[in-house]
Amino acid sequence: MKQLGLGLLPKEELKNVSPRSEQAIAPVTLIKTFLNLQQQQALLTESLTYPFAQPMVTVFGKQHPIPRKQVWFADDGCAYQYSSLLITPTPWPQGLLSLRNQLQQQLNVNTNGVLVNRYQNGSDSMGWHSDDEPEIEPNSDIVSISLGASRDFVLRHKATQQKLTITLHSGDLLIMHGDMQQNWQHSVPKRLKVSEPRINLTFRKLVVGFHE
Ligand SMILES: O=C(O)CCC(=O)C(=O)O
């Protein structure tokens, strides 16, 4: 298991920033190949049974389907609201429950829900956002695990617009630390050359009973 610090930015990101010491360091930790090939394959197979939906959201007064599919698995009392959608929890499938326990044991991260996003190919995407909904336990880490196709995950600092791109490969785990959502947005931009599907799991800790 190799752990990378992400304090350094790629060269092209440096050219407009002076002096160097002004750069923010994104509060993320990347653990490459956290899941072995066998675990990746088992979860990809399990994901074929997940009840994915493609809800409509309102953007600038117009209704659109989100550009990907998703499902929210969580404990009782953990409904999740974002983009005006209130999503009630679906019970955990076995593979994700085991993975949640693995995160608790190996990383000491305690979660009670996982948002699964399915990007059919590089035309599917996720726009700029922060995961800063009020039902998320304040300052909790969000653990993101990727399966299938590699995709770029882009961070953008809210104040300076500084960008950082991390390519997430199958089996990689990225921790978005508690203070990240306050200062940074993130996105998964379209990548039209990508033809294979990707699954992303974001394990979260919600305040139980928030929407009750
Ligand atoms: O697909 C990804 O890597 C990011 C997903 C994400 O940002 C989210 O579910 O909030």
Ligand SMILES: [Fe+2]
């Ligand atoms: Fe997010």
